[in-house]
Structures are given as structure tokens and as C-alpha cells.
Amino acid sequence: MQIDARNRQATLSVGEFSAFTPYATPGFGGVSAAWRAQLGTEWHQRIQRESADAGEGMQDEVSLSGALAWRNWTLHLSGRIDQFKASPTAPHLREIKTLSEPVPLDREAILERYPAYPLQLLTYRELLIQAGRSDLGRDPAAETFRLELLFVEIGSGLTQSLVLDKTYDGLFVDHLDTLVDYLEAKQERLARLRSLSVRPAYDTPRPGQEHIQTELAEAFSQSQITLLEAPTGYGKTGVAWEYAARRLAAGQCDRVLYLTSKSTGQTEALTRLKALLSKATLSKSPESDSRSSASPPATFWHIRNKQEHCIHHEFRCSRQTCPYLAELHEKWKRSGLQRLYLLSQDELDLETLRAEGRVTGICPYEIMRAGLGQRDIWVGDYNYLFSPSSARLLADQADFDPARTFLIVDEAHNLPSRVASAYTHEFSVHPVYAALDDLNANKAPAALRNHFKILANLLTAGGNSPTRSATSDSEVDPATEADFRHSIGKVSELLNSEPLAYEELQPDTLELLFQISSAHAGQLRGELKHQLWSPHPGTFRLECIDASKLIQSQLSQYNGALFLSATLTPLESYLDEIGLEPGGGTAAPRASTHPQISHLTPPAPWRSEAYDVAIDLRVDTRFKSRRNHLPTTAATIAQAAEFAGPTIAFFPSYAYAKQAYEHLQLKHSELRVALQPRAGGSLADRNAYLEETLAFHDVLILILGSSYAEGVDTLGGKAGTAIVVSPALPEMNFIQEAKREHHDNLGHSGFERAYLHPGIQKVNQALGRLVRSPEHKVKALLHCQRFADPKTKRLLDPLYQSKSYIHEESDLREWLNK
Known part of the structure; x- marks a missing residue:
């Protein structure tokens, strides 16, 4: 649905109009929805053929469009009638609907469970009446229309013909009012946003922030996407919220979507957002009425994951096992939950949602989903935009239009790896056999069960090479890979074409079916590059090693996108990872642009x-050499703690860190x-x-890339010395080598892209969190020969590209003492 609130117009299909509700409602989704759609198409075609054979004179799939005026709004509607027979006195309209429940249905059952079906017919009739008045010079309203719903029971093929009488007519007017009420509410919401008075996020600008709002405005005037690369402690979050609020107030967008990779980032974002909105509330004009003055100038919702909402004793999202997902439509009608969204604009926290869920018997996540569209700003995880299992949450909202949504991507350096992870699928033999037992018990189609057997056999045989150890990873041979991809393709096709008792299947089976369907869909997309491998016997992993084209495709839909990070270097590599071609010249010492993006690097003097x-x-921390240098590493940490403690030592892996910890305990027992x-x-x-x-x-030992090293903001100013042990290159394995080969084939340096870049990014992130304000100082020792290698050194933040070298212990003492 496209809404032009300024001109009071809305454009949508007849199907959208008929099914419209102000609140997102649960649907079948996933493989079940695909199967129902496929079977529905087949029944449509069969009935249309039978109608033609019987000589009914019906036209099939008749397109119809028109404009309906209601309460000073104009609704532009379009659709296709399943069957239509023109007549000078009694035009005949027929809609064919497939049902999974037995027929016949009475009027009450139809209005209770399928109100959109009669509404479709009533809407088509109204469009025909409007067209007739303008085209025919007569009043079709005086004609008698035959409006027929033809229900088909999917399992048996039994049919029920229901002709609508005048008792259904009131549905259409009531539904027009429902939609226009929603449109009026949106117009009021936008008017409130346009009156938003935005105050600076920081009363006193931090160093480097003095001109950032002007620079952001200039950057977005030239590019759809802007990268704001600034150090930890600069205040990127507050700057981003202030700019986004200004876009809302200026009418440049209608909604803001703030996504980050960690829950810690969401907490910080909400703190800054609330602070900004509290200032805006205080600055509203004295002419505002009391009701609007009491309301926040912009509303928001923190989107939490399903498990956090869960109030059932077991977290399994299935109507079969969770009573809070059963009979949702009926519960919703008597719940009165609309009051949560209409009577208050305040934040609805998790405990409120959980309490309402217990009272109404409705899953708190569904309560959240239903009211999400009533809020101006959404804060959540990357998954809600990029994950196939979570993206429906936003996509199903009645008025979610990316073209009118401003996107903020925090911790943007994590985006490529997170999206690739969302499109990575793992299949193990035991869950496949368990699903096969479930399918057998529920008498699933024989073809589907046969292909599950093939899939199980492939996992059993293909992941058990005679030469591999019980724990090593392994390449899958080309023949087995072709068979595996063919197998999941056939299963996915059968899920779309064969009837299946989804309501009777176990939740784990449903999850596996969805995963197979998603994996097959991902293979068909030219936007993703996958590599199949076996991480251990009995398991295949379809690893996404390049999601850049998909990321670019998503970003291109948005009103604008602001990326926030302290570490996007090297820029060319990062732009490749998000599907944007690097290039262009330098616009200023702190900003570079090209047709797709602008890159701002404000100073932090x-x-x-x-x-x-x-x-x-003095040391080589590569895997084969690190044990020989462990005494030197431990002694260096001990010296640093003695001269300039406390010391934080960053290690690339937990196993390596534990070795150093044990050595310190043994040889330097005086240290805590x-x-x-x-x-x-x-x-x-x-x-x-x-x-x-x-x-x-x-001494505190942390792991590079962990939530302790990157996911907190409390390390600033706490360490006297930091020691980074190793450049933290990823472990060499089959999938890293596949990434290396992929980048080599693209003309890049595969080793740098697959190994150096991700490792040094962790180093830059960790060191960046140690200094968050002007009073913070730290000594940082890069503890490995490889940091001096030009290819490695140039990837470090310029501040860490030191010319001070430690050749012997006396150099270390001198450096620590100065």
C-alpha cells in the first residue's frame, strides 16, 4: 500500500484492501503458505476449465481498476476478478477460495474467519458500478449483481457456492471507515512529526561535532548512503539520532529504522534517543494543545527477539505446542489490546507485553507485532531486515515503505558477516531422520519421504570420508554436492506442490522444512555465493561466503542509509562487502564521495x-610458533602490569588465552x-x-572479537597498558580458504580479504574502546612480528601505526617507563 497523506490518496490492490487491518495479524507463512498458494492456483485453473467446458460464458482473470472516494480520501484500487460474466441486467462475479477446513460454512463462520473474501466481491462490484457510471452513462447500482464465493475444500475437492445477499453490504462501508480511520491516523502522525522541534543531541558539542549536522545534510544531498566513520567516544549514536529527527521533521522520511548487531548497541541507542526526544518535548510551542503537549513528539519501539517475549514454559513457536499461539484471531477480537496502541504513545516495555500476554492468552511477540506500525521509530537487530527467518516482521506491516524510511546501521563493520551468517544453513543427519519419522507418522506424500531418505543418506555417506578425523572439516566432493543441492531442491519443490498436515508436524520438523526451503531459495538467488562443506561427520554446511549483492539490493530500496562505525578501513574492501563499487575522488580531507556513497571521517583531535x-x-604468535614464545608473552604481560597497570591483554582465541593464563599463574603467581x-x-x-x-x-585477559572486548563501553580509561597478542587472523580452514579463492577470482588479494582484514578489524575495535574521552590515555603494545609487516601495518588505524619497536627486553622497560 502506497500512502500519499499530503494529497489524501492511497494506492493498493483489491486483495490488500479486503484483507486490511490496522494491526499486523499472524499468517501461515513459510512453506505452508507456499504450498497453499500453489494448490490454490491449481484449483483456480481446474474450476475455470470446468466452467468453460460447461459453457457458463465466464471470463477468467478479468483486470479491474478504479478510484473510490471516501471521507475526502481517494483510494486507487486494482485487481483481477477470478471469473466474470457480463450481463445487461445481472452481472455475475465469482471468487474461488480454497480452504483447509470442511465445507459448508455458514455466514457467521465466514465473517468470523474469512471476512476478506466477501469484501473482495463487494469491492469489485463497487469498482464496476463506478466504471459503469462514467463509461456507460447509466446507473449500474440499480442492477442486480450476482456475487458468488466458491469455496473448495483442499483435501477432498468438495465445493460450496455461496451467493452474497444484502446482509453483507454493510461490510464494505464499515471496512472503508476502518481503512480511512487508519489513513487519518497516519496523517495525524506525520503532522505531529513535521512539527517536531529538534534540539542538538549534545548541549556542548564534542570535539569534531561542531559541523557534523551540516556535513551530513550535504552528504545526503549527493548520495543515498553515507558512511560516518568516527572513533569510539565521538558520539556517533547521538549525532545519528539528531540527523534522523531532522529528516522526520523536514518531511524527508516518514519512519526511522535503527539496526545494530548487538543488544548492547540497542541499549545505547535507546538511551540517546530518549534523551533527544525529552529535549524535543520540552521545546514544543506553547500554542500546542494539552493533549499533544503530553504526547511524545515521536514514538518508538524496541524490537526484541521472540525468546525474550516468551511466557510459555517451553520456547517452541508452534500452534501445536504453544497455547499462546492457538486461536489468535478469536482471542484478538475479545482482547481489547488496541488500547495499548491508541490510548498511549509511551514505550511498551517487555514486562508490559508479557503481562498482557498472560491476561489475554496471546503471545507477547504477536502483541508487539500487531502494534509496531503505530510507532515512528523502530530499534532492533540486523535480522529484521536481512534474515529470511525474521524479515517478515517488518515486511508484513501494513504501512512499511522502505522508500519513505530512513535506515541507520550501527556497528556497520559487522553487517557483511552477520548477513552472510543469516543465509548460512547447516543440516545434520539426526534431525533429518527425526523429521523423516515425523513425516512417516503423519502419512506425508511418498515422494517427499523418499527425498528425505536420500538427504539422510547423503549426509551419512558424504560427511564420512575415510581419510578425515572425527573432528576435522572436509570438502564435499562435486558429485555429492550436486546430489545434495538437487535433493534440497526437490524437497523444496514438493513442499510447494504437495499437501502436508503442517498443523500435525513437530516444531523441529517445521523448522527443518523452513530451513530447506530457505536454503533452496538462497541458491536460486543470484545475489548470494554459497560454499558447501562438512564441518564434522554427518553434517553439511551451506556457507554463505558473499552476500554483497543482497545487501546492496536491500539498501537501494531505502530513503537513505547512514552507516556508523569506528572501523571501516580499508574502505575499498568494505564497500565491496556491501555491494557498493569504490571510486570517486576526495571532496575534502574528512569526506569522500562517489555516486552511491559519501564517506565522512570527522576529526577527534x-x-x-x-x-x-x-x-x-621479539615474538612470533603464529599457531606453530606461539608455544615457544609463551614465556616471553607471559613475562611481557607481567612487566606491563608492574610498570603501568592494570593491564588488559587481548588474545585471538580462548585456548591461547588459557595457556597464557596458566603460565602466568605458574610463573608469576604474585599477580592477580x-x-x-x-x-x-x-x-x-x-x-x-x-x-x-x-x-x-x-591483569585482565580478553578475547578479541568477544562481547567483552567489543560489546561494552566501560573499558575507556580503565587500562594503563594494553597488549594485543597476535593480529588475530582467522584460523585457516576449508571455508576460509574458499573465501580466499573467491576473492582471488574477483581480482582481489584473497589472503588479505579472507584473513588480514577481519583480524586487524578486531584489533582496531579493541584498541578503540580503550580511549573514549580526552582524559583517557593508554600504552598499547602490539605483541607480534607480523604487526611490522607493511601489509598488516597499513590496515591498522593510523594512530596505531607506530614507529617504536621493541627488539629486546631493555627496549620494553624503556618504553614502559617513559
């Missing part, structure tokens, strides 16, 4: 004196040393752990 960096040439937990815990848990550990320990 206080950082230039914050880091004292040295490169330690802590090794981060494997599990991340909540943000509050991590913050508390870091605060307490750094207060009472001499």
Missing part, C-alpha cells in the same frame, strides 16, 4: 595524544590475573564483571 603504541618484534568467562551473559553482567575485575586485578 584528542585521540592523537591518547595512544603510545609500540610493536614488539583474571580470564574472561566463555559465556557473555547480559550487558549488566559484563559491565559488572569488568568494573570489579579491573578494580581488584593486575
